[in-house]
Amino acid sequence: MTGTTPSSADEIDALFRGAIRSGQLGDGERLPTVRQTARDFSVAQATAAKAYKSLERDGLIVTRTAAGTRVAPGASRAPQAVIEHARALAEASEGALVTLEDTIAILRAVWRTEAT
């Protein structure tokens, strides 16, 4: 496990966003309750709620007040090619002992040069 425990709303947002866009959390699947997520990551409820709000704004999840939160139907999973390239990058980096944070920084750097 390389993953550090998320400790801010943005990090919790990114965690679920990644799980959804990578297909680890499928269409219609249920997320933990806000309270549960807050407990899981040892943050305040307001912090977890903020993350969920942001995911909902982006249409990744749907909340129905007493029925919990679920992955929004359709349009959630990223194209397979992207996921496969991400997997390939992860493998290459780990094999070369490049940290996740460094890998992300490199990705940001090359993104700039290819940008439209």
Next chain:
Amino acid sequence: MTGTTPSSADEIDALFRGAIRSGQLGDGERLPTVRQTARDFSVAQATAAKAYKSLERDGLIVTRTAAGTRVAPGASRAPQAVIEHARALAEASEGALVTLEDTIAILRAVWRTEAT
């Protein structure tokens, strides 16, 4: 241009870290002064200095007090394979209209599953 202007010490850190590890900033090459970086990104000097400190702790840069800051000799650039995979991922994502932030979230997600 997808790149947003960094607005915190961590983001400035990541910006230079990415430039160095991707080879955009070569061995021995000089970085802007702390004051200049602060101006460039409209942050306080202390914020820019903090980012430089963090890079120095990680051995990515070398500072000599009145001679400025330079990329540390050796061991800066990541293996070519990593850079190429990063480039491939960037292209795939942009082609599929997946944002940088989403791409990073996906990378984090798959990283967890491959981790040692």
Next chain:
DNA sequence: AATCTTGTGCTACTTTTACAGCACAATGCT
């Protein structure tokens, strides 16, 4: 209908982070 679940929305407090601005020490340059 009564009750439990769940997301939301407060309030007041604490912690973290950034800010502005300056002074200092080390070093390069002339």
Next chain:
DNA sequence: AGCATTGTGCTGTAAAAGTAGCACAAGATT
């Protein structure tokens, strides 16, 4: 030697983010 450059370290202040705890509304469950 004298001056400019540059990283560092301070002060006090302000803004942003998180915390704890609770109350409420919408809806599910029994």
